[in-house]
Amino acid sequence: MTTTINLLPWREERRKQQQQEFIVLLVVAAVVGGLLFWLWQGSVDQQIADQRARNSHIQAKTAELDEKIKEIKELKERRAELVARMEVIQSLQGNRPSIVYVFDQLVKTLPDGVYYNEIKREGDLFTIVGLAESNNRISRLMRNLDQSDWFEGANLLNVSAGNDGTEVNSFTLTVKQASRSGQEEEEK
Incomplete structure (x- = not known):
């Protein structure tokens, strides 16, 4: 039998x-790994770009x-300013005819022998300075003012007798303009 020995370096x-x-x-x-990384990187970059686009939008x-x-x-x-202006204008428009009625009432309530020298108005308060022939006439003026629908709370501040030999008394009184509800009835 022959045995053959393979001497070729087959293991190498x-x-x-x-x-x-x-x-x-x-x-x-x-x-394959590089390709997968490149695909993943592209997907992430696209997602980042999409998110940036959404953020900018x-x-x-x-x-x-x-x-x-x-x-x-x-x-x-501007609306608030206009509303405020409109309210001021409406207030002025609403009060415009009232001064006519106030002066009319000042004349109607004036008894004989009483004269006004000065009338001042501050808000709803009128200060009247005048002359009267007697204290009774001043009292009558105050009663007339209180009975008027346009005035309330007549208050005598001072009375002084005339020093010049005449029997005329000078006086100062205040009276408030009444609220609008009573005046509106009179206007009708």
């Missing part, structure tokens, strides 16, 4: 072949809303 060839296969597999794995819309809010605030301020 097998190792070389296995090394070459390992290197090929390693390169293929590196290429939100910022643009927020800026628009801020401008609209600013406009609304300005319009509300």
